[in-house]
Amino acid sequence: MSDQWIFLNDDFVKKEDAKVSVYDHGFLYGDGVFEGIRVYSGNIFRMKEHMDRLFQSAKSILLSIPYTHEELTDLVVKTVEKNGLKDAYIRLVVSRGVGDLGLDPYKCKRPNIVIIVEPLAIFPKHLYDTGVDIVTVPTRRNRPDVLSPKVKSLNYLNNVLVKIEAHLANVSEALMLNDQGYVAEGSADNVFIYKNGKLLTPPGYLGALEGITRNAILEIANELGYDVREEPFTRHDVYTADEVFLTGTAAEVIAVVKVDGREIGDGKPGEHTNRLLEKFRQKVIKEGVKVNYNDQGLNVS
Numbered sequence: 001m002s003d004q005w006i007f008l009n010d011d012f013v014k015k016e017d018a019k020v021s022v023y024d025h026g027f028l029y030g031d032g033v034f035e036g037i038r039v040y041s042g043n044i045f046r047m048k049e050h051m052d053r054l055f056q057s058a059k060s061i062l063l064s065i066p067y068t069h070e071e072l073t074d075l076v077v078k079t080v081e082k083n084g085l086k087d088a089y090i091r092l093v094v095s096r097g098v099g100d101l102g103l104d105p106y107k108c109k110r111p112n113i114v115i116i117v118e119p120l121a122i123f124p125k126h127l128y129d130t131g132v133d134i135v136t137v138p139t140r141r142n143r144p145d146v147l148s149p150k151v152k153s154l155n156y157l158n159n160v161l162v163k164i165e166a167h168l169a170n171v172s173e174a175l176m177l178n179d180q181g182y183v184a185e186g187s188a189d190n191v192f193i194y195k196n197g198k199l200l201t202p203p204g205y206l207g208a209l210e211g212i213t214r215n216a217i218l219e220i221a222n223e224l225g226y227d228v229r230e231e232p233f234t235r236h237d238v239y240t241a242d243e244v245f246l247t248g249t250a251a252e253v254i255a256v257v258k259v260d261g262r263e264i265g266d267g268k269p270g271e272h273t274n275r276l277l278e279k280f281r282q283k284v285i286k287e288g289v290k291v292n293y294n295d296q297g298l299n300v301s
């Protein structure tokens with residue numbers, strides 16, 4: 001028996017018992033929404049922003065979450081406490097729920113809510129020292145007027161294809177362009193370039209998830225006095241940038257040192273990337289919703 005507790009609908013259950021029906025429309029059709037959230041030293045980072053994004057994604061697909069913001073926040077905090085983890089990754093999933101084999105979501109009576117808290121599978125430390133080698137892939141980002149990339153839905157096939165294409169190119173991550181050929185984002189992270197003294201990231205309307213790490217980096221860069229802009233850019237701008245980095249809940253800030261065989265800068269993580277990563281880490285330790293533990297790291301309630 002594992003000692004990991006999962007929140008499933010109204011209850012905490014052991015990992016082995018955390019099961020949902022094969023008739024769940026999240027499984028049958030990718031119909032649902034989710035969030036990936038991080039706990040740093042017992043503080044849940046930007047919980048409100050994650051909850052806002054989850055509820056907005058759900059609203060966009062007319063999925064009604066049977067909890068308020070506050071109730072769901074409280075359940076996430078309780079799940080972290082119950083698992084006694086101070087540094088963790090949280091996966092919060094709201095699927096359409098159990099229906100029949102037809103597509104009709106109105107046949108699904110109640111969403112399934114799952115909260116998983118796991119010890120962090122931290123990105124290999126050496127990648128922060130060396131940076132990563134990436135490619136751009138043929139798969140284009142979903143158009144915002146077809147399936148908006150701002151909706152963090154369980155339909156991640158667009159992103160899965162990008163990951164497959166990255167593997168086929170023997171690299172771990174890749175960039176997607178949008179339908180007009182502008183750089184959109186990675187398979188599960190946002191992208192920034194530093195060029196001619198400016199820090200750029202693609203604007204949301206080009207087709208990218210509004211990453212919570214991205215927004216934190218925009219804030220930090222502004223505080224540090226960078227000339228930071230949300231502006232469209234192309235592959236050429238990436239190839240000729242002084243620095244390139246990716247941001248995301250799991251990766252935090254990770255330098256990109258090669259794109260499609262073109263070395264970026266001097267082929268090592270750049271000073272601005274390192275500075276922003278350092279400031280980001282200082283910030284995340286201070287902020288967040290506090291979780292209560294006793295001396296053994298277990299919840300006190």
Ligand code: PMP
Binds near residue numbers: 247
């Ligand atoms: N883009 C996509 C497609 C993602 O899945 C993620 C990860 N949630 C991100 C960007 C980064 O977002 P965040 O910083 O909120 O993790």
